[in-house]
Amino acid sequence: xxxxxxxxxxxxxxxxxxxxxxxxxxxxxxxxxxxxxxxxxxxxxxxxxxxxxxxxxxxxxxxxxxxxxxxxxxxxxxxxxxxxxxxxxxxxxxxxxxxxxxxxxxxxxxxxxxxxxxxxxxxxxxxxxxxxxxxxxxxxxxxxxxxxxxxxxxxxxxxxxxxxxxxxxxxxxxxxxxxxxxxxxxxxxxxxxxxxxxxxxxxxxxxxxxxxxxxxxxxxxxxxxxxxxxxxxxxxxxxxxxxxxxxxxxxxxxxxxxxxxxxxxxxxxxxxxxx
Ligand code: 5FU
Numbered sequence: 001x002x003x004x005x006x007x008x009x010x011x012x013x014x015x016x017x018x019x020x021x022x023x024x025x026x027x028x029x030x031x032x033x034x035x036x037x038x039x040x041x042x043x044x045x046x047x048x049x050x051x052x053x054x055x056x057x058x059x060x061x062x063x064x065x066x067x068x069x070x071x072x073x074x075x076x077x078x079x080x081x082x083x084x085x086x087x088x089x090x091x092x093x094x095x096x097x098x099x100x101x102x103x104x105x106x107x108x109x110x111x112x113x114x115x116x117x118x119x120x121x122x123x124x125x126x127x128x129x130x131x132x133x134x135x136x137x138x139x140x141x142x143x144x145x146x147x148x149x150x151x152x153x154x155x156x157x158x159x160x161x162x163x164x165x166x167x168x169x170x171x172x173x174x175x176x177x178x179x180x181x182x183x184x185x186x187x188x189x190x191x192x193x194x195x196x197x198x199x200x201x202x203x204x205x206x207x208x209x210x211x212x213x214x215x216x217x218x219x220x221x222x223x224x225x226x227x228x229x230x231x232x233x234x235x236x237x238x239x240x241x242x243x244x245x246x247x248x249x250x251x252x253x254x255x256x257x258x259x260x261x262x263x264x265x266x267x268x269x270x271x272x273x274x275x
Contacts, residue, residue: 003200004184004232007273008033011200019117019143020177020202023088027058027235030086033228033265035059035204036258037092037239040246041068047077049243052251053258054085059118059204061090061237064110075115090204091116094147096124099132106136113137120145120180123165130168134175143177148185151207153218163189169201170194178202182222184232205233209241210264224261228268236265 003011012024027033036053040046082089091112105113112119113136121129123146133144148165150157166188169176178201179185186199209221227233242257243249
C-alpha cells in the first residue's frame with residue numbers, strides 16, 4: 001500500500017536512509033509529526049522556544065543564518081537539546097548553486113552537515129546538486145529534502161518542474177528522503193520502466209496554520225487536517241502559528257500552541273492510517 005497508509009513505525013523499519021528511519025521512529029515514539037520552524041533572530045528567543053516545544057516535536061527546523069548573535073556555542077546547545085528532547089534537526093538552507101560550494105559547507109562558519117540531520121536543496125541546478133551534497137552528507141548518514149512544491153502564492157514549482165524534481169530524487173533514494181511539498185509524490189513522473197516499488201518519500205509541508213489563511217507576504221496556510229489527512233503529508237512545519245512574532249516569547253503560550261498543533265497533526269495521522 002502507499003506509504004501514507006502505513007504507520008510511521010512500519011515505514012521506519014523499511015526506509016533505506018538512516019536519518020529518515022530515525023525521524024520516523026521519533027515520530028512514532030513521541031506521537032508527533034510536528035516540526036517547529038524557529039525563525040527568530042535572537043538566540044535567547046531561539047532557545048526559549050526550543051526548550052518549550054522540544055518534548056512535543058519530531059524535528060526542529062532552523063534558518064541558522066538569521067540569528068544576529070550566532071556563535072558556535074549555539075550549535076553545541078542545539079545538539080544538547082536535540083539529545084535531551086529527542087528531536088532531529090533540519091537546517092532549511094535551500095541550497096541552489098553549482099557543486100563547488102560544498103567545500104564551503106565543510107569549512108564555512110556554520111558547517112550544517114556537522115549538526116543538521118537533514119538539509120534541503122532546490123532542484124533547479126539539476127542532479128549535480130544532489131551528487132555534491134551526497135558526497136558530504138552520505139558519510140555522515142544525513143538525509144536530503146528536495147523542494148518539489150512551495151507554499152507561497154504564485155510559486156513556479158508546479159507541473160513538469162515538480163515531476164523533474166521527483167525524478168531526480170528517485171535516482172538517489174539512498175540520500176533524498178523526501179520533499180518540501182503539499183502532496184504525496186510517490187510515482188510522480190515515473191515511466192513504465194522505473195522501479196517505484198518501495199518508494200517512500202517523506203513529505204514535509206510548510207504553510208500550516210490553524211488560525212490564519214496567509215500573511216501579507218504571500219504565505220498560504222492550510223490546516224493539519226488538510227495537509228496530513230486529505231493530502232497525505234507526513235510532517236507539518238509550523239512557525240508563527242506557534243510563537244507569533246517570536247520576540248520576548250511567552251513560553252507558556254508557545255507550549256500551549258505546540259501541544260495544540262501536535263494533537264491536531266497526530267489526530268489527522270491516526271485518521272489517515274485507520275481508514
Ligand atoms: F520551502 C518552503 C515553503 O515553500 N514555504 C515555507 O513557508 C519553506 N517555508 C519555510 O517554512 C519558511 O522559510 C519558514 O521558515 C517556515 C514557515 O513559517 P510560518 O511562520 O509557519 O509561515
